[in-house]
Amino acid sequence: MSQLASGAAVLAAFDPPYWLETAIKALVVAVLIPTTALILGIVFLFKVMSWMQSRLGPQEAGPRGLLQLLADGGKFLQKEDIIPASADRFVFKAAPFVVLASTFLTYVVIPASMNLVVEDLDVGIFYVFAVSSLSVIGVLMAGWASANKYSLVGGLRAAGQLIAYELPMILAVVGVVIQAGTLNLNGIVVAQNSGEILGWGGIGLPFILTQFIGFGIFLAAVQAELTQTPFDMPVAESEIVSGYQVEYSGFRFLTFFLGEFATAFAFAAIAAVLFLGGWAVPWLEADSDWYWVLGPVVLFAKIMLVSFLIFWLRFTYPRLREDQLQTFAWKFLIPLSLVNILATGVLKVVL
């Protein structure tokens, strides 16, 4: 234990000037996004999807096909980057990076342990949702700028859906915030770790146990934010052939493609932090030094669990029509989340 303590002390003593610190942090996030997207893409889109369809998935690239997404990335990079003649050039070029920017900003606030977080904001959750609504603008830009009827229809559908599902996502989280008493993500993790169920502090109080309605709504809203089946309308490949991404190719399509998986990773991380107790493990106190190593591993495992749930829905269900998914959001998810908030509030006061 002692070397660990001294190692932590050295780390604490390392106090670089401000600009170097932000550069390191930006570098960390820039490296983190492609790797997490690659891992998620490989594991779920190639491997798990194939197993569910009684086949083995790619086997040739890398050991048992694990480097397939790298091969795809390389393929996209060397592909010609076509911009349609009548497209609005600047907006067309900028769109994928706006969508990716919202994912970059979300990674900033995800805690892997008490100190392993790029920026421990006090308004953590509030910041996350403020930033994640940026992607709507990127999608609309892509849909409109491609000067293609299919992509226009895709872009408008995406705009309607993303905005409609932002509300239930935020309201679902309000329950958690009431119970945790703070907006800070690390605070929420600590609250879950130290809480106890009717006096028994054994496994702490992961909010999924009390907020299972909130978890369900959050999962549905995340499915819609990622435009995945059953809320697949913006990229309905059997109607409007991958919606707003129709005209993109080469590096820009790669940014969309990886962006989608990076966003999936980000939202899965937030769901893990809010509902499954984030990086904390029940039998270990929140501030022990073990979390320098254990935190990321535990968080990664929980993220894998949540993203398995997300992709499992994607591989099984057909898609809802856009007016049906709107009524599902406005008429069912939002009232349910309001009731959930009311119940949490009342119980919080009573208990």
Next chain:
Amino acid sequence: MPKVPGLIKGLGVTFGEMVKTLTDGPVTVQYPHEKEEPAPRARGVIALHEENCTACMLCARECPDWCIYIEAHKYLAPPRREGGKPRQKNALDRFDIDFSLCMFCGICVEVCPFEALFWSPEYEFSELKIADLLHDKERLGQWMQTVPDFEPYESGSEQKPKKVPR
């Protein structure tokens, strides 16, 4: 909210399929490493047994795609018995089947009265240039080794399996 079981059963099916694929292997065959054995009667490629062919041109005439090209000439064969007249026989100069046109319907194999054409389930004869798909009579002769024996028939059938001249 509609009743839930429908949605949950769907998830159960895909999860069950995933477990089944992981435990007792996928349904798919990893082609270049393992190869699936086609049925003995599969119509892969046509094989020519040149000795039986008497250049009667029936297959070339019956082919709907016009893809069999035959050239033959007559010659005087030595008489069977030493005193007899020399007999006139047909010698095959060219017997090409253009597999880029052929639709594998099997009319030529069926209409050949002298049992010269056979089906072989071989399917790996793709070429880089489409002109190479025109198989001449040597190539068709080589396919003869890949022709499997005719299978015995199901009980209750009055057909007798034919012999493949080796």
Next chain:
Amino acid sequence: MSSADTTEAPAGELERDDAREAVVERFRSELGDAVVGAHVRPGHAVWVRVDRGAWREAARFARDGLHCAFFDFLSAIDWLPSPFGRDMDSQEDRIAAGDTDGSPAEPTAIVAGAAGGDTRFQLLARVYAPTTGTAVILKADVPDDDLSIDSWVPVYAGANWHERETWEMFGIDFVGHPGLTHIYLPGQFEGHPLRKDFPLLARRVKPWPGIVDVEPMPGGAGEGEGGEE
């Protein structure tokens, strides 16, 4: 075999098919002398040939009187024997028969099929009653000089596409059709492909590989030139 009332059946089965005879009688009672020909193939089908003017009337009667609600198909037959023959044996026969100038054989007389018919183009339609199981094949002659007939679209909505195809393939105009445009062929296609005198070009371009024969003995010597083996 002109427009006689041909009810002769193949010699084998001579039993009369009363249900189908009844259908012919009902048509006669309804349309009177507009029914110019009828033919019954026992146990198989009944043909009724009506006059060109009573074509839509016959359809309306079939639908309302005989409850034939199901519109099966509508097409036409060009009875002119094809001047090009089969492009296969015709070449071989002609060469074997000695005239090698390759000119198409002169067209023989027009012989119509079941229920007679005396013009080159004959319209053909079939309707069926799912409730009673009766089916009737209606025919109508269309004279060469005035290739037009009443459209069935007011009676059967399904006839729309079939009539567009028949107009495009045979050149028969349908009076009262909402929109006679090409359905299969490109916009500027000239000619009517399914007419017998429309050449099938695919067979003109490539010589028929079956035409070859075994060459006679080299040098032509020896007894009997190239007798068949």
Next chain:
Amino acid sequence: MTAITDREKLAYVAARAADGRINIELETEGMTINLGPQHPATHGTLRIVARLDGEQIVSAEPICGYMHRGYEKLAEVRTYPQVTTLINRIDWLGSFANEVPFILAAEELMGIEAPPRAQWIRTILFELSRIANISLFLGDLGIQLGGLTVGFYAFRDREYVLNQIEAATGGRFHPNFDRIGGLKDDLPKGWIAETHKAMEKVRRFCDEVEDLLIGNEIFQTRTRGIGVIPGHVGLSYGLSGANIRASGVDWDLRRDSCPRGLVYDEVDWKVWTHPDGDSFARSWVRLQEVREASKIVDQLLDTIPGGPIMAKVPRIIKVPEGEAYVATENPLGEMGYYVVSKGDLVPFRVKIRSASFNNVSIIPWVARGLYVPDLVTVLASLYFILGDIDR
């Protein structure tokens, strides 16, 4: 392409202008969108020009002919055995089912009847091609509506049926096995036992589709009440097969007017109908039909009589003069051949009545007021095959 004449240019501009004002009070501008000819929802090259007001379709006009191969003209220059190789390429999913009506029409004209064993095996292969065809429909239904996994299950279980067809006939997709007066060959040893196993797998596939699709609430909300076709409208458009049975019309050619060459009266089976007439009904009826087909095959396999496989037929087939129309209940609907023969080697005229031509002709009627995703649902549930439309 040929240069567009200026008359057409004017027509195009006028059409665009007409698009302009569709919704007067909302001051919105209409949009003409082309679904096809290169589109995932059309099985092949069908193009639908849809004029939209927002996402709702004002008018949809299918344009076919991209795959017109001119079969009726080709059939006039081919001998009878050659025509069978031609016509099993019309509905290429259930291709043995295309050959049967033509062969039965020729047998009707020649007055020949196939021996009982040949009729049995012909009916078994007919039902096997129905299973191969409709099981792909069930998979494709999932793909059109977003559930990719069902498509893979369909291809996986369809493979066993295709292997059985290949083991007996030699060709997976184009068996070319039916001859006038019987069949080309008999069944290989062990085929019957293997087919029973394949039927078991088909039934398990049907249960999976039931759980994954038909029972799924999202699927039901997407298909119930969409593209409703009442019975009398369907009949007047000539819809046949599962499309008309889903609108409550209890009519099946296999039971009502079965031609003499098939043995459906030897088997007890049930015709499934559904009163609603919407996309859900059509999918549901087809699912029951696949189950029924696998039961029919099981019963027929157990009762195959012995005997010859081919009747006495001259080597060179010249069909006597006459006309005949024979139609059978193909996987897509009623498919029939009107064969006119003048007594020589070649049929004089063959009118091919294909099911999808009529099934698709109802789209302008049914597409009014649908959303674009609903048009894809209706297209998927009507289930046409391009070769069948364009011939």
